[in-house]
Amino acid sequence: AFSEIPVGDLPQATSGLSATPGLLRAFRLGNGLVERTLGLFPDGFRTLSFRLLPDGPDLAPPGGTLSGWPDAGYQGLTWNPWTPDRHLHLDLVHLEVEHFPEAPGRTASLTVAFHLEAPLHGLHLVRRYRILAGAPALSASLSIRSDVLPIGEFYPADRINWIEALPRVLRPADLSIHSFRTRTDHHDDLATVASADAFPGGVLQGNLLMGYSDEAGFWILKESPCFMDQRGECPGDFLLRPEAGLVVLGTGLRPEEVRPEPPWTSPWVTVGLFEGDADFGFRSLKRYQERAFPLVPERDLILMANPWGDRRLPDALDEALVLRELEACADLGLTHYLLDDGWQAGGSFRPMNRNQVLPEAYWAIHPVRFPNGFSRIAREARRLGISLGLWFAPDFTTGYRTIRRDYEVLRERILGDGFRYVKLDGMKLRTRDCVERLEWLMGALREAAGDPLVFLLDVTADPRFGYFQHLEQGSLFLENRYTDWGTYRPHRTFRNLWSLSPYVPAWKIQAEFLNLHRNGDRYGADDPLRPAAWSHEAVFATVLLFSPLAWCEVSALPDEARQALRPMIRLYRDYAERFARCRILPVGEAPSGHAWTGLYAEAPFQDEDYLLVVREETDAEACSLALPSFARPVPGAGRRLAGAGEAVVTPDGRVRV
DSSP: OEEEEOGGGSOGGGTTGGGOTTOOEEEEEEOSSEEEEEEEETTEEEEEEEEETTTOOBSSOTTOSTTSOOSOBOBTTTBOTTSTTOBOOOEEEEEEEEEEOOBTTBOOEEEEEEEEEEGGGTEEEEEEEEEETTOSEEEEEEEEEESSOOSSOSOOTTOOOEEEEEOSOOOGGGEEEEEEOOOTTTOSOOEEEEEGGGOTTSEEOSSEEEEEETTEEEEEEEOSOOGGGSOSOSSOSEEEETTTEEEEEOOSOOGGGOOSSSOEEOOOEEEEEESSSHHHHHHHHHHHHHHHSOOOHHHHOOOEEEGGGGSOTTTTOSHHHHHHHHHHHHHHTOOEEEEOTTOBTTOSSHHHHTTOOOOGGGGSBOTTTOTTTTHHHHHHHHHHTOEEEEEEOOOGGGTTTTHHHHHHHHHIIIIIHOOOEEEEOOOOOOSHHHHHHHHHHHHHHHHHHOTTOEEEEEOSSSSOOTTTTTGGGEEEEOOOOOTTTTOOOHHHHHHHHHHHTTTSOGGGEEEEEOOTTSOGGGSOTTOTTSGGGSOHHHHHHHHTTSEEEEESOGGGOOHHHHHHHHHHHHHHHHHHHHHHTSEEEEEESOOOSSOEEEEEEEOTTSSOOEEEEEEOSOSOOOOEEOOOTTOOOOSEEOOOOSSSSOOEEOTTSOEEO
């Protein structure tokens, strides 16, 4: 719901703001779970109240917010860095309210857009607030276009452009900052948590901030690339200001990229509220994600094979291999197959990686490897009930100036050959133009193909959209690991999944399992953590709650592997939708190769939850696992779906395995 409130009707609990100088108008947004009251001042909006309904504590401070900054601003445009108390006067010139009804793949929502102008400076801002039905959170963004560039130094070390502000003064000891790393070809620790008091300057780098203000629990998710992938703009993602609360830094727009047209829109920033400890905070975050990215089972449950993991591609990719692979997928029960690099006439990704100009025919179908085009493969896939995916890398050598050529190539493959899954590789978010062109490509293809199109967004290298931006476009291709180079160790892949599970919907992460029978000589025969020391069942179990990806040539799997994988794949297919609707959190120790570890899956719309327990290489024959604090298991034995051993809920609410 959205409404304007007469200033004189504001409750006295909102600090008697009806008499506050400068308050022009007031507005209220809510959805029955959270409610935010905004005050319009001459320099923009400020939060007057933000609370969990029906009677939760207020995240905004008692006594007013005039000491705080507006909810959004840009250094050198909306405020002068040499006189920081002088913010530009902004006029509200237009107000848009849009209601979006519920539809497949879309939650009912409300978006309110406030158009603000400073005509003397040629500055036009749009402050948007979005609220989703059933989500304990509210999102905001800022759009900017300007006839003038920002005044002052473009890159001072302490530049402050911000897209959200909470005016309450917060204690760093009450806050935790959650930081992330992508470029997984080079990194194997993808998520870290630290207390905000470890950063005495108040500048925090991370996509998620979680904490408490008096009794109010809150989290702030910046749905942007990870800080390491952002184009240099601000020194961090959050700034704690002792005199005036917290601001969320980074619009995504560098000063020299400010333009009159078209407008630039920042990433969404979402603020969620909760009561309870951090487990309840993550539960609240997952409730928001359920509403922001509704599951469409026939589109989103992806059980895919990609032959790249056996390292024979691109040269070995041809029609004969793909036809064998499709038969093997059907035999195992896999439902999706992706043609990776090598299908194109250019032969491979190498020319682009060498910064060569691509010939016009580069993206034609390879005439020798696929003499029938994709027609025979498409027919066979339809016969076997397998959905096809295609690898593609937009041409980054030109800064994506050739993006319309890339669009035509993919449009033909999608509409002409029936590919519905596109793995986007080679993305480099170097400039504003690069970002806008890649966003245009995804949007235009979705519009041409319709809702069934899914992008698999690669996060293995270079500055890309990361774990939180554009999740509405599809899923994440998480990592490249190979037995050929000795980089694949099942416990390390599981550790990455385990560490990301609180933050990203598990069904949106492609989680790889490999052919364990290859390249045993790359590991020591007495290495207890080598892939061959794991069973195929155990390795598949580590990816069961995610989007399993057979990262190998499935037609080359030995009979032993196929026999072991078939029942696990059947289990996944039987439970895939139920698992995908769960809220998944890590339990036990972090996977290390020597731990009792696992994942807890709360099933909010079912009468039973799920617990995955993995015993790594350890002499301990039993463990007692603490569950998330919101779990309320019934004491007694659980029902085992796979594996060995027994799990019993003890009277203290722990699970002994």
